[in-house]
Amino acid sequence: MGTLLAAQSHQAAGASGVFSLTWLLVALPMLGAAVLLLGGRRTDRFGHLLGAALPGAAFVVGVIEFIALLGRDGSDRALSQHLFSWVPAGGFQVDVGLLVDPLSMCFVLLITGVGTLIHVYSIGYMEHDPDRRRFFGYLNLFVAAMLLLVLADSYLTLYVGWEGVGLASYLLIGFWSYNPAYAAAAKKAFVANRVGDFGLSVAIMIMFAQLGTVSFQGVFAGAGHLSEGVATAMGLMLLLGACGKSAQFPLQSWLGDAMAGPTPVSALIHAATMVTAGVYLVVRSAPIFELAPNAQLVVVIVGAVTLIFGAIVGCAKDDIKKALAASTMSQIGYMMLAAGLGPVGYVFAIFHLLTHGFFKAGLFLGAGSVMHGMNDQVDMRRFGGLATVMKVTWITFGLGWLAIIGFPGLSGFWSKDKIIEAAFVGDGWRPWVFGLAALIGAGVTAFYMTRVFLLTFHGKRRWSEDVHPHESPLVMTVPLMILAVGSAFLGLLLGPTGALKTWLEPVTGVPGDESTALPLWSLTVLTVVLVVAGAGLAWSMYLREEVPVTAPRGSWLTRAARVDLYQDALNESLLMRPGQYLTRSLVYADNRGIDGAVNGLAALIGGTSGRFRRLQTGFVRSYALSMFGGAALVVGAMLLVRL
């Protein structure tokens, strides 16, 4: 823990040389967004090319900086670039600055690298959409915001990127918002994220109230002064933010609906990058979580619950994108679980995040390729036998499938197994509960991903009459191939070589040698056995047996999983309906109660004056009478006082 605090509160060197280009990482895609969104129809002709070129340029900058970082000493790889003074208000001074360090560099390369591939793919995927330029404008906006999120050197600047990616996500989920369901899905995503943002806001407020600063460096340097209770509160609030962004239990309900967006969006935002921002936040805030073991425990619980939740839901979905979305949720659950384990897990959380970024982006783009050839159908019961007509898609998707289920040697095998091992570290009840959850999750993952793969590419052709599936053009398949290569070998490159562990050590600290509750070899064997069992079960159910075109009724668990374990029904009955009731009754109360009181008062005054008005009869005799009465009163009063 001590090393960890020291690592991140260490004063970062000022950016010079190639590192003075850091601002370009954010500015380049931002420029693209500005040109494409403000330029309007004039930029239609070249919009997609510009939109794909600028993230590519950012990738080049990222690679140059990465190489430069490699050339520096391990302890000297944090460089900050101060941009401008943003919010000066008394003791609250927030400057916008960017921080390049090993952790943010991982994300820069992932976001710009995978991002550029997805942009290129979109040129083909969105070719016939009249609003393709606007689509690229939003995608560029996303990339800029996401880079700001991971490069920010303070929590408030991070928050700008944090909500910026939320906005891009909103705009892209609702890209076809003329479909009312898609518009509703977009809003749902934003609002669920805002619930999380509430947590992040409060966490930042606690930081300022306690430590007088919100910069990473300042907060981590002062973290040692925090009481455990305050650190726990801060950690839990950060976790709430992470749950919203990363679709973790209990804020997971928006991710399935978010599949309304065009498929490249699902690949980039809702699989590879944005949804993993919560994991980044937890790992980045490690110095706070290290002080709050209870908050860490909650992180682990959230991760474990979500990984099982997503895996169960994934087994029952017939919509290929929703099945993949459930899988994303589950895989991020793994990362979250690892991030909650402390230094023993941080590296593997990021490791799995990187490999997952590759294989899940590849799987989604593969699904997009299938949809492209199948008239935008998503029902896997209507697929089958596509392997022969879409060879490239089949092979690349196949590699992604083997990677995610943890086929020995491929990426997922290295990264996920490490998380399972880390979950078994420790003593008492925890390794058994969390380790077993991670272990079982691996088996279920193998089942549902094999199911997706077989339903789509193998077995009988169950196509509807009017589809003529065909392979996608090169502009789409080349990104698929590159991602497939990454899915296969990235794990081998980073894991067993220890490269990533050494690289991240300055940020995530050095874990002590801790023993697992079961011997390591037995965990590997157990995992492989469960994966084989899961895949075999899927094989027997979906390849050996006939797959009906309409889904059978299924067991109660299947039915529950189809409706996402009743999450929407629960939200509706607990939040939406009472909320509607509340707002409507408040409108009634406002009109009848508060405003009614005002109007009633006005009416009372009006009525009283009306009564007084009748005294003004216009008859001289009555005025004379009242004058006489008044005079008599005055005289009487004077006499009384005298006496």
Added chain:
Amino acid sequence: MSFPWLTVIAAVPLAGAVAVALLPSGRSLLAKQVALGVSLVPLVLTVVMSLKFDSGSAAAFQFTENHDWIPQFGVSYALGVDGIGLVLIALTTVLTPVCLLASWRDAEEGRRSAKAYFALMLLLEAAMIGVFAATDVFLFYVLFEAMLIPMYFIIGAYGGAQRSYAAVKFLLYSLFGGLLMLAAVIGLFVVSKGGDHAFLLQNLVGTHFSPSTERLLFLGFFAAFAIKAPLWPLHTWLPDAAAEAPPGGAVLLVGVMDKVGTFGMIRLCLPLFPDASKWAAPVVITLAVIGILYGALLAIAQTDLKRLIAYTSISHFGFITLGIFAMTTQAQSGSTLYMVNHGFSTAALFLIAGFLISRRGSRAIDDFGGVQRVAPMLAGTFLVAGLSSLALPGLSSFVSEFLVLVGTFTRYEVAAVVATAGIILASLYILLMYQRTMTGEPTEETSKLTDLTPREAWVVAPLLAVIIALGFYPKPVLDVINPAVARTMHQVGQHDPAPSAEGVGK
């Protein structure tokens, strides 16, 4: 003697109003052009004045003018601005020409002529600039009441179907508040030292009152400002007035005139009655937090576009009042910045909604739908305005809202956390409104709607430009505001709580 900047900035629209009113009837186009031209003069003058403003100055007020007005009662014609007054005058002079341009066609349906509408708008501008510049309490009161007259006519003569009801309600509410303030002004005169320039702000600050007197006087002023701002539960006039007023009038009403309420709290309540302000703070903060949530919840359930926007403003005024009475540097700087930002984002919302309403001929949200498909620019600008209202980081309102929250949190944790829930509700009321009006397939009626005209685009563009610019770089405004806030804090005798973790900064 130095150039009387403030008098000139206020006098130009006043003279312009008279000139426009005197134009021969039937020349309504000329009247509009003259009015728009005149309204640009104070804008230019304000820009020049802002450049000459010295934010490092030790003086409480700059560009001061001071003349005897009614020496028998110690009343003077005294003007001057600090950073807070300056940015609010700038808000007024920017929004007025924008509103005039936006109202180009709105006045034609009214019972009175278009030229009277434009003259009234200029008159209103003059009165509002005067209020923000007044450094004499009596002068402040007179101008505070004078603002009501043009606004009453703008609502009553050019408003929607319920305009008479709304105008009278607005006037009675305001007059009631004004009456309480008048009583407090007289009371202030009675208990103050008296003599020459007795009503001058700098002569009144530091006056010692007995606690009960101070509280009574505070309440008199505060009630007027709380009605104007408006603070829950004194808000019910606003939805009616804002919904019935023509869009340009609604902007000046909600975007600028209501700011006089919160401005008055900062300018008069806190410096003159520091102990009473601290005494009242817990109650005011409670009401403000209720207002934040209440306004937001009511906005969610509204079926009328303009009423919805009016209720969002009630929520935002809750934030502003919360920040003022939290009495920390961050919260008060945030509140002042919020006044400016809210002016621009509400202006954008009201004006674009006005464009929508004039196209469709209805304010009912259910009468819209699918507008994005037929009028993408209109929809896009509306969304940006809405995102500013929900305080998206990167747009101006975020900085101010977050400053208010973080500044409140350092002293009143619970209030700040409850108020933060407002950001969730804000995303609901804005995005629900956008979803209902803009998304989906166009209906038979909405498919005929046209996109923004060039004139309308010119109205919207400067507003959105300011919203984005101040979102990323609010420093110039904060630099002007901060010294004034520090002075207020000093007058109230409050200090920012130190970071509370043990041993930090030692």
